[in-house]
Amino acid sequence: MNTTLDLLEKNTKGIIADYDMQKVPLKLLEMGCLPGNEVVLLEVAPLGDPIYLYVNDTHLSIRKELAKEILVNVE
Amino acid sequence: MKNIINVALIGNPNVGKTSVFNALTGLNHKIGNYPGITVDKISGDAKLSNDVLAKVIDLPGTYSINASSLDEKIVLDLLFNPQHKEYPDVVVVVADIENLKRNLLLFTQIKELGIPSVLAINMADRMTEKGISLDVKQLEEKLNTKVVLISAKKKQGIEELKAAIIDFRNYSTEPSVNATAAASEFFGKLALTYPTEPIYKLWMIYSQDLEIGSINKSSIEEKGIQLSESEVKRLQQKKTIKRYQFINDLLKEVYKKDIKAATDLLSKADRILTHKVWGYVIFFAIMLLVFQAIFTWSSIPMDWIDGLFGSLSTWIHEVMEPGKLTELIADGIIPGIGGIMPFIPQIAILFMFIAILEETGYMSRVVFLMDRLMRPFGLSGKSVVPLISGNACAIPAIMSARNIENPKERLLTILVTPFTTCSARIPVYIILIALVIPDTKLFGVIGLQGLTLTLFYLLGFLAALVGAWILKFFIRSEKKSYFVIEMPNYRMPIFKNVVSTMYEKTKAFVIGAGKIIFFLSIIIWFLGAHGPGEKYENAEEIVTEQYKGQSVSEKELEDHIAGYKLENSYIGIIGKSIEPVIKPLGYDWKIGIAVISSFVAREVFVGTLATIYNVGSSGEEDEDGTIKQRMSAEVWPDTKEKVFTLASGLSLMVFYAFAMQCTSTVAITRRETKSWKWTIFQLIFMTAFAYLAAMLTFQFLK
Incomplete structure (x- = not known):
């Protein structure tokens, strides 16, 4: 099933499928948010945003507006 | 070799x-x-x-x-x-x-x-x-x-x-992975533009628009390289993917990790520290603890330092020959420096806590928790760090805004950070609170003076938020905002690192502020102890003449002479000339002098008042007691009403809450924004805001 990263439920996994390079900063790529990598949504901040991810052996936090741009495959 | x-x-x-x-x-x-x-x-x-x-x-x-x-x-x-x-x-x-x-x-x-x-x-x-x-x-x-x-x-x-x-x-100087293979045709062409330079360097100059030596983006373009911005980004992505492919393949062979054991503590701790409810509860509890500690732990060393400088002044008067030099040291320099020294413990404790929060990795969790709350004000979760550090000193705080990538959020953070209650405001607040707020308890438990101080801390933080909210409409956003932060592993802070950070930052603050105060207290003492023309020179005769036939004690006469001298000294003349501007705020010319001189740094206010009132009492040993007692005895010459009332005291505190009374902060804003426009804007915005708010406070409470 295809969805976007911001819609992932807490404690679920997805595989990063694709995104529009123009809308995603280089830093996110360098942190390891690359197509094919597994991503886990660990926590959502109290007011629903930002979200807390585990990807590429890294714990990181991004805002939903950015997560929206990232397509993920969920089993 | x-x-x-x-x-x-x-x-x-x-x-x-x-x-x-x-x-x-x-x-x-x-x-x-x-x-x-x-x-x-x-x-x-x-x-x-x-x-x-x-x-x-x-x-x-x-x-x-x-x-x-x-x-x-x-x-x-x-x-x-x-x-x-x-x-x-x-x-x-x-x-x-x-x-x-x-x-x-x-x-x-x-x-x-x-x-x-x-x-x-x-x-x-x-x-x-x-x-x-x-x-x-x-x-x-x-x-x-x-x-x-x-x-x-x-x-x-x-x-x-x-x-x-x-x-x-x-060691080999060859790359470990040939990332240019991601687009070999393009990189082949790029290499030909400057055959002696490494491809990677040329690529960085081109994609990042850098200038190194004689090479820059346009000089490469002149040699026939043309890429659109999206093509540049696509290549960056391809190279990064190439690198990670290499790294993943490599690590699969050489690196084994039991993921469960590795991330257990982190995820357990984060489940609580970033929790919807507990996350905030813990954050505010930590903040409360920090501020409690600042005030309770520092009270003993503060009193001790305060007493030390008081007795130092008396001691100088006792051991040194009476004369100009003794007066300069005992009534100018020592009270001036002594005005700021008692605040060292508070500053040190705050710097220590900030260092601990950063070293443990907790600060990143605070950023995560606060981001959504800060965004309506045009700020980011990362603005929390400068805004918290601003409670110690705006200078390191503004510098810590560097890691906010978004230029608009960063500029806003820099512009509003000086509104937070830095430690230089504490001396001003404490002396004014002691003067105009009664030492009583609300409902028998909450001390009114402590409550006022807390409210002023909140006021500073709110002013920063509201200021940002107003200013965000005036700042154009050139780059799309993004927010990507690492949540590092939790670590025990290393004691040595915490202590050295605390020591270095406190030292920088004390030396920075101390130098300014040292010179200013000399200048202010000089301007107060000298005056132009006959009125100053012949003060003794003029006043004695005035009170001839009236029954005044020697002591009273001396005070009148000293007062008359101060009024006609250089500093008196400066203060009097600005009195019309500050009178609507409830300040007399003596306060005016202190406000003007403390433009250099807020804490100078107390030092200046100490110097002024010391000069006023002709420098003899204090029968009138502390500065506080002298200040509360001040009256307007025409109406004989007290100068420091609830209205004028709060008006002064409000002024200090909002005004940009710190040349070091002005300098750091200039350095960090690289713009005189925003530096001057910040200065005018804050001062105008402070003037109006102080005037409203005074006129409303009068």
């Missing part, structure tokens, strides 16, 4: 790079858990062997050598220019055994620069505990480099690292 080696130390944030630096050089500096805390370029000498010395530069923590933040630009300037006098002979890339995958990305980039490189894998002492195994031999082979396992904290592997640095000539 060259016996001095230039070494550059580079690594991701939170890998303990600064601890490695300390272990090599013995110099004491701090490690940062918050991206970019190592703001300035720090260097030190390391003795590698009996005849080899290394000049080590500790570069700011960075995830990549793409210049997405200011700090990372510092790194590029050094690494790309062989003409740079500190251009490294060898680069030591520090990595963390637990985050090897991401750390190796930076390593593969560094390896492409053509500089001999050593990979120092830190925190190797944790391998067993975390269930990690690593085949170092194979890693060295595949990366085409030297690898050293170290633990800076436990001082393991440091000698091996030193030996590895000495050996730098033996």
